[in-house]
Amino acid sequence: MNSFGRKFRVSIFGESHGELIGIVVDGVPAGIALSEADLNADLDRRKAGAKGTTPRKEADEPHIVSGVFNGYTTGAPLTVVFRNTNTRSGDYSNLVTQPRPGHADFVAREKWHGYSDYRGGGHFSGRITLGIVAAGAIAKKILGGTVKIESRILEIGGFTEPADIEAAVQSAVDSQDSLGGIIECTASGVPVGWGEPFFDSVEAVLSHALFSIPAVKGVEFGAGFAAARMRGSQHNDDIVASDGTTRTNNAGGINGGISNGNPVVFRVVVKPTSSIASAQQTFNFADGKVEPLVVRGRHDACIALRVPVVVEAMAAIVLCDFSMISAD
Numbered sequence: 304m305n306s307f308g309r310k311f312r313v314s315i316f317g318e319s320h321g322e323l324i325g326i327v328v329d330g331v332p333a334g335i336a337l338s339e340a341d342l343n344a345d346l347d348r349r350k351a352g353a354k355g356t357t358p359r360k361e362a363d364e365p366h367i368v369s370g371v372f373n374g375y376t377t378g379a380p381l382t383v384v385f386r387n388t389n390t391r392s393g394d395y396s397n398l399v400t401q402p403r404p405g406h407a408d409f410v411a412r413e414k415w416h417g418y419s420d421y422r423g424g425g426h427f428s429g430r431i432t433l434g435i436v437a438a439g440a441i442a443k444k445i446l447g448g449t450v451k452i453e454s455r456i457l458e459i460g461g462f463t464e465p466a467d468i469e470a471a472v473q474s475a476v477d478s479q480d481s482l483g484g485i486i487e488c489t490a491s492g493v494p495v496g497w498g499e500p501f502f503d504s505v506e507a508v509l510s511h512a513l514f515s516i517p518a519v520k521g522v523e524f525g526a527g528f529a530a531a532r533m534r535g536s537q538h539n540d541d542i543v544a545s546d547g548t549t550r551t552n553n554a555g556g557i558n559g560g561i562s563n564g565n566p567v568v569f570r571v572v573v574k575p576t577s578s579i580a581s582a583q584q585t586f587n588f589a590d591g592k593v594e595p596l597v598v599r600g601r602h603d604a605c606i607a608l609r610v611p612v613v614v615e616a617m618a619a620i621v622l623c624d625f626s627m628i629s630a631d
């Protein structure tokens with residue numbers, strides 16, 4: 304559904320080509336100094352503009368329309384909205400009958416019986432992560448300086464060196480294709496004891512939030528999938544101090560679903576963008592045949608380039624919620 308979190312609870316709304324998109328954040332404590340300016344640094348990091356990102360230029364200007372009064376949060380639900388100003392909805396008219404392979408057109412049409420807003424991917428657009436980034440900036444502010452969350456691009460198209468990544472992105476753009484990537488996120492300063500097993504383990508809740516980001520297809524913690532090829536003697540993290548500090552961090556800062564005081568480390572796989580300009584085949588509901596599809600619209604050739612700050616925001620939202628739950 305469109306709400307997430309127990310105490311710090313976010314509700315997301317809007318469509319890529321609708322009037323506006325946004326987020327409602329419930330559970331923000333009263334008395335925190337907050338203005339739109341506090342959100343802009345992270346919102347700017349999500350903006351398009353770099354090579355391999357969508358040519359659709361949007362101001363992405365946040366408007367806080369509830370929950371802040373005289374410069375301070377009130378304790379009431381806090382709403383941030385963003386206007387969509389640069390839409391080209393005609394680019395999507397052919398997708399009514401010919402759903403794009405890899406995007407949500409087909410499933411949205413089936414699930415919502417043809418009523419879904421298909422323009423720009425509608426509610427399934429990566430654009431609506433703008434609200435997530437705003438909520439993440441608020442969560443970071445509540446968490447304060449002790450918990451530090453940082454994401455970085457680990458790989459794009461299988462390359463790790465910046466020069467190789469740049470060349471791979473250029474090559475994907477030139478060949479009307481797209482690229483995937485891996486983002487690594489580290490949250491340091493998380494105290495021992497956050498997480499609510501059985502079902503609300505730190506891994507479970509983080510994964511739930513991270514898999515909600517459009518185009519995310521994998522999440523691993525610490526040594527992750529490599530653990531399948533390790534022995535216990537290699538994977539176990541020796542505890543070397545009374546505060547729980549470990550020599551290695553194969554567990555990614557989590558044991559038994561509970562934070563163990565070491566950095567929480569995880570990686571996220573972002574798939575290659577489905578909307579590519581090169582030829583594809585898909586079912587045409589107008590004539591019942593599988594036919595070539597021309598995808599229009601202005602697309603990210605590599606979504607992973609824009610996702611690090613979205614991953615950070617999701618982590619901040621989850622950790623802020625855990626901090627409030629564990630304070631009870």
Ligand SMILES: Cc1cc2nc3c(=O)[nH]c(=O)nc-3n(C[C@H](O)[C@H](O)[C@H](O)COP(=O)(O)O)c2cc1C
Nearest residue numbers: 406407427428429517518519577578602603606609
């Ligand atoms: C920041 C961001 C930007 C995105 N940009 C595009 C895009 O330009 N074109 C596209 O087809 N998909 C884009 N996506 C991914 C789609 O929204 C996503 O693939 C689609 O909703 C289907 O969901 P799924 O890939 O999780 O199955 C973007 C996702 C994010 C998070």
Ligand SMILES: C=C(O[C@@H]1CC(C(=O)O)=C[C@@H](OP(=O)(O)O)[C@H]1O)C(=O)O
Nearest residue numbers: 357359423424427428429430600601602
């Ligand atoms: C606008 C944004 O990204 C959009 C995400 C997106 C998709 O399918 O997810 C498709 C494109 O939409 P359009 O064809 O309308 O330009 C991207 O531009 C944004 O991230 O702010």
